[in-house]
Amino acid sequence: MSRLDALKTRIKEALPGLECVIGWQKGYDALHNTPLFIRGEADVDKLEWGALNVHNPAVYLPSFAGKKVGVVVKGCDSRSVVELLQEKLIDRDNVVIFSAGCDGVVDIAKVRAKLAAAGLNAGNAEKVAVDGKTVTVTAAGKAVSMPMAEVAADKCLRCQFPNAVLADAFVGDPAPQVQAAPAADADLAALDAMSVPERMAFWRYHMDRCIRCYACRNACPMCVCRDHCIAQSREPHWLSQEDSVTEKLMFQVVHAMHLAGRCTECGECQRACPMDIPVLALKKHLNRTIHDLFDYQAGVDVAAIPPLLQFKLEEDNIKERSW
């Protein structure tokens, strides 16, 4: 039985006790899957499992607070669920986690680039077939094969958790561990290589095209303030309506700082960005900092307290300045 069929069987069994089960279904074209909310048995057959399930369904969980729901997760998504449980933003008794081994998802932007290189438009994609190491996209009657390693999302190239950290129903064989590809953190490496003024120019260059749509925030499973986000509040008035790099960058700083010690690097902020701004680099850098300072990784242990919500009388790695 395939992973997908096994998942469907388990969901059908559990569905009568659940408000809904969140997963993925076929989207508006062959290249895109979209989130699926399974409310009845007929919906279960729409479920998809595979390389096109790019979204993180954990983002919807806090909006179902108080209701018992199921969620289908990849390994990386399960970390977001764990982090939400850690912070008591959702209740363990009210969430049923379904999962299976994940062999990685594609980065649609990379697929689009590959198709463009072959003279094809991603909008014409008719069929997508993924078998192990190769993705074959048929567009305008022409099939283009691309190695999975070249179109996989960056996070998949250095994935530490191909299997869910926490699951109530884990089906099929676990997926094998990934050997971290050296190029996976190229964005951080590129920033590290720059001087401090160059980084200022870098963010000036990128944030200039931000349209302040807040897609990065809305796609983030850890951004739970929703309508109370300080980016749009007038009291306190953190950000003005002014269309300046300062205001746009300040929002990214707000987002990153509010995720310090909480971000599981699912990469949804950057994937959702319609302007292709490398906003994940800020969070990656913060996660690295948190790891260096507190030897902590978010979303792996339900019982762990996030590092900025606790302290030690004598910090191990903080060397204060002597004046």
Add this chain to the structure above:
Amino acid sequence: MPVLTGKELRIVGFLCNWCSYGGADTAGVGRFNQPTDLRIIRVPCSGRIDPLFIAKTLINGADGVLVSGCHPRDCHYAEGNFYARRRLEVLKRFLPILGIDPARFDYTWVSASEGQRWQKVVTVFTEQIHALGPATRHENVSPELLAKVASAIQGGNRVAA
């Protein structure tokens, strides 16, 4: 134009009410000489300081930010400064990735009786900021540097394709 334009820089200090603000007051009462670049904002506790206060101050063009609170174990509210220490250290290490020199921000602990220590902290920090000079804002990045960074970004807008 104010007489000190060009001689003074804009340094913002966030001081906790119970120790450092008192320490600054002690330094004043003791008539210790201090540079006058620092503008003080009094907060209830260093734990009240959201790191975003500092980030916003620097992004909006302040030349330096100094945070000072009670010594660890001496917090008026018992543990506010322990939380602050973690947050401030994370922020200090976050600033360089944004293109802000981390030397423009420092945090320290000064008690209400340490007027001399306050004098030293302010003097050393102000000298440090003067050595760095006025801060550049993201909006005022030089066109040459912008062009250099932009030309290095190839293959779409991603840092690395």
